[in-house]
Amino acid sequence: MPITRPKKAGGGRCGRRETKKEQKIAQKKHYDGLEAKTDEKALADFRKPAYQSVSASEYIRRKYGKGE
Secondary structure, three states: OOOOOOOOOOOOOOOOOOOHHHHHHHHHHHHHHHOOOOOHHHHHHHHOOOOOOOOHHHHHHHHHOOOO
16 A cells, blocks of 8 residues: 655645646745845945955055055
8 A cells, every 4th residue: 555645734835726826825925025225335246246356566565565
């Protein structure tokens, strides 16, 4: 006799599929929950360039106070 799992009550991925309208509502609800107020420093850090090119001598001068 094969071992079977008990059926889940109310949901999971099995069963009736969502309509396009239901999917849209669920997506909007999900993204509305992600909206958050970000602080100004984080926003400024996000907008600055990722890599700022610096020559080797400039890097050493800044880091160690030495160089040309």
